[in-house]
Amino acid sequence: MNGKTIVIGVIGSDVHAVGNKIIDYALTNAGFNVVNVGVLSTQEDFINAAVETNADCILISSLYGHGELDCQGIREKCDEAGLKDILLYIGGNIVVGKQDFKDVEERFKKLGFNRVYPPGVKIEAGIEDLKKDLEIKQ
Amino acid sequence: MNEGYLLIDFGSTYTKLTLVDIKQELIIATSKAITTVETNIMDGFNKAFHLLKQKYDEKEIKIIKKLACSSAAGGLKMVTIGLVPELTVEAGKRAALGAGARVLKTYSYEITSDEINEIKQMQVDIILLSGGTDGGNKEIIIHNAEKIAKHFQSIPIILAGNKCAHDEIREIFNTHKIKYQVTQNVMPRLNEINVLPVREKIRELFMKNIIRSKGMDHAEDFIDGILMPTPAAVLKASEILSKGTDKQDGIGDLIVVDIGGATTDVHSLADGYPTKAGINLKGLKEPFAKRTVEGDLGMRYSALALLEASGEKMIKDYLSLENIKEKCSFLHQHINFVPKKEEDIAFDEALAKVATKLAINRHVGHIEIAYTPLGEVYNQYGKDLLEVNYIIGTGGVLVHSRNPDDILKEGLFSKQEPTLLKPKNPMFKIDKQYILSAMGLLAYDLPDCAYRMMKKYIIDKWEDS
Numbered sequence: 263m264n265g266k267t268i269v270i271g272v273i274g275s276d277v278h279a280v281g282n283k284i285i286d287y288a289l290t291n292a293g294f295n296v297v298n299v300g301v302l303s304t305q306e307d308f309i310n311a312a313v314e315t316n317a318d319c320i321l322i323s324s325l326y327g328h329g330e331l332d333c334q335g336i337r338e339k340c341d342e343a344g345l346k347d348i349l350l351y352i353g354g355n356i357v358v359g360k361q362d363f364k365d366v367e368e369r370f371k372k373l374g375f376n377r378v379y380p381p382g383v384k385i386e387a388g389i390e391d392l393k394k395d396l397e398i399k400q
Numbered sequence: 401m402n403e404g405y406l407l408i409d410f411g412s413t414y415t416k417l418t419l420v421d422i423k424q425e426l427i428i429a430t431s432k433a434i435t436t437v438e439t440n441i442m443d444g445f446n447k448a449f450h451l452l453k454q455k456y457d458e459k460e461i462k463i464i465k466k467l468a469c470s471s472a473a474g475g476l477k478m479v480t481i482g483l484v485p486e487l488t489v490e491a492g493k494r495a496a497l498g499a500g501a502r503v504l505k506t507y508s509y510e511i512t513s514d515e516i517n518e519i520k521q522m523q524v525d526i527i528l529l530s531g532g533t534d535g536g537n538k539e540i541i542i543h544n545a546e547k548i549a550k551h552f553q554s555i556p557i558i559l560a561g562n563k564c565a566h567d568e569i570r571e572i573f574n575t576h577k578i579k580y581q582v583t584q585n586v587m588p589r590l591n592e593i594n595v596l597p598v599r600e601k602i603r604e605l606f607m608k609n610i611i612r613s614k615g616m617d618h619a620e621d622f623i624d625g626i627l628m629p630t631p632a633a634v635l636k637a638s639e640i641l642s643k644g645t646d647k648q649d650g651i652g653d654l655i656v657v658d659i660g661g662a663t664t665d666v667h668s669l670a671d672g673y674p675t676k677a678g679i680n681l682k683g684l685k686e687p688f689a690k691r692t693v694e695g696d697l698g699m700r701y702s703a704l705a706l707l708e709a710s711g712e713k714m715i716k717d718y719l720s721l722e723n724i725k726e727k728c729s730f731l732h733q734h735i736n737f738v739p740k741k742e743e744d745i746a747f748d749e750a751l752a753k754v755a756t757k758l759a760i761n762r763h764v765g766h767i768e769i770a771y772t773p774l775g776e777v778y779n780q781y782g783k784d785l786l787e788v789n790y791i792i793g794t795g796g797v798l799v800h801s802r803n804p805d806d807i808l809k810e811g812l813f814s815k816q817e818p819t820l821l822k823p824k825n826p827m828f829k830i831d832k833q834y835i836l837s838a839m840g841l842l843a844y845d846l847p848d849c850a851y852r853m854m855k856k857y858i859i860d861k862w863e864d865s
């Protein structure tokens with residue numbers, strides 16, 4: 263255990279459940295305390311979980327292409343809920359079809375995400391970044 | 401000579417006695433008298449006891465134990481404090497309700513001075529302090545502990561929050577000489593609810609402190625124990641009936657509806673997992689034994705509040721009548737009113753139907769439909785009670801009604817509201833002898849005897865007829 267708590271889940275009306283299970287397993291193995299809100303989760307589900315568990319990061323998956331809409335206002339709500347400077351990550355297939363990722367990344371950063379991953383990026387990449395961002399010693 | 405248990409319910413209006421022959425498993429006699437908290441709680445008891453003695457032969461049965469429950473002197477009044485409204489606040493509230501408390505109000509996040517002042521006005525018996533999963537948020541619960549410690553030196557506190565904050569809070573409470581009890585977190589992990597340790601602490605405190613502070617300690621010289629608040633006894637009885645004991649199987653999932661003058665209580669004894677495939681269970685998990693209390697649904701004191709909650713139109717669905725508002729205010733002012741005239745009886749039954757319908761609607765879980773590109777997906781919040789075996793009615797209006805089933809039918813699943821997970825095909829039973837709370841007390845000592853008696857008096861008896 264590295265003492266860091268990560269809230270994970272799949273946002274919006276998205277039912278893709280397989281990746282979520284894999285992420286749960288991978289983060290737990292890497293020593294994180296994982297709080298999984300599961301598929302079909304609202305912004306509030308993520309935020310409430312993070313407040314009660316004093317989470318260090320909210321790591322969102324979106325696979326079905328509507329991630330941008332589902333994530334509107336999430337950073338503001340985190341601020342409102344007292345989750346000051348909590349890390350926000352997102353990955354999966356976050357937008358519809360193939361779009362220029364630079365552009366996509368910029369839009370999600372504007373929404374308040376700290377890290378944004380293009381399709382095909384494995385969770386291991388996310389774990390490496392978490393270790394950096396949360397200053398976990400190897 | 402046979403041995404008997406005397407079971408006593410110090411109710412808000414009546415002190416009710418039930419004498420049980422524990423060998424033959426029979427109800428020997430019952431009696432009641434007005435509860436007397438203002439003078440001496442024993443006055444009312446003695447009056448009822450005197451009446452009881454006229455109904456049985458003291459040479460035939462010897463009372464070997466006297467156990468009581470109580471909702472006198474306003475019941476057990478609590479406020480609960482948690483962190484997030486949908487999570488630890490809700491978990492704490494459920495634990496307190498399951499312990500038979502009246503939850504006057506709940507508080508979330510950092511409590512403010514205004515809220516502290518509000519609590520001061522309420523004369524609460526116990527404050528439940530929770531917040532944070534184990535290892536989760538400590539900051540808020542510690543802040544709230546400090547606030548409480550400064551302002552509530554004389555109210556007992558139950559601490560059931562993030563265990564990692566408990567040491568620090570103990571220090572705060574010790575410095576301020578607070579009376580407190582520590583127990584396991586009411587929500588140790590996200591969405592996991594742990595109500596039993598809190599319930600047991602509430603019961604202990606109720607027995608140790610609350611009885612005395614309500615001037616009920618006189619009773620303790622004569623009675624072996626006032627074990628729990630009355631609603632907790634009803635929940636205990638329902639749980640035994642549903643689950644059975646070490647030695648015998650219970651009758652399975654059930655709902656108890658208790659319609660009173662001021663509130664309508666609903667108890668469900670069921671896990672409430674989805675009964676259909678492909679449904680996601682969302683939100684805080686539910687306790688197997690769940691109690692909800694509707695403070696705005698009652699036959700007398702709350703008759704006006706009921707009207708406000710339902711609207712005239714809903715009452716008119718059951719009874720065409722013009723002066724509904726007048727009738728409700730009359731009942732609100734005459735809380736001991738007993739209907740004799742046909743039209744008053746009909747009005748009571750209409751109110752009872754509304755109370756049953758709304759209270760069960762609020763108690764059961766529901767389905768929310770999310771529309772996705774693939775079609776509809778279903779989320780379940782709360783308990784799925786579609787397949788529950790029994791709805792059991794108790795409380796004056798149901799017990800005295802000529803058509804209690806018609807009232808309980810309002811608790812059924814309806815195609816008009818298909819997302820409400822109400823029972824589809826249960827059997828209806830009535831607690832005719834009004835024994836549920838007594839059986840909850842008896843179950844404390846003799847669970848098998850209590851189980852068989854409830855089976856005999858509530859379930860089987862009415863199946864033959």
Ligand code: B12
Nearest residue numbers: 276277278279280281323326327353354355358359388772
């Ligand atoms: C199986 C599947 C389904 C199943 C899901 C069953 C279930 N309950 O899980 C069903 C049939 C229900 C389904 C439905 C739909 N699907 Co689908 N589905 C797939 C499929 C074939 C596999 C998904 C999967 O399980 N992959 C395996 C897991 C392990 O990978 P993963 O989910 O991608 O997760 C990994 C990574 O993405 C990453 N990751 C995920 N989150 C994050 C977050 C961070 C921070 C990081 C670092 C990494 C990371 O790590 C995960 C673990 O390794 C994919 C195509 C594909 N090959 O990916 C399409 C796919 C995801 N589906 C798609 C679509 C469009 C749909 C539908 C809208 C179809 C429709 N038109 O009706 C619906 C939407 C339903 C809904 N409401 O969600 C599209 C999405 C396109 C887009 N975003 O532009 C895809 C990509 C197919 C495609 N190429 O068109 N689908």
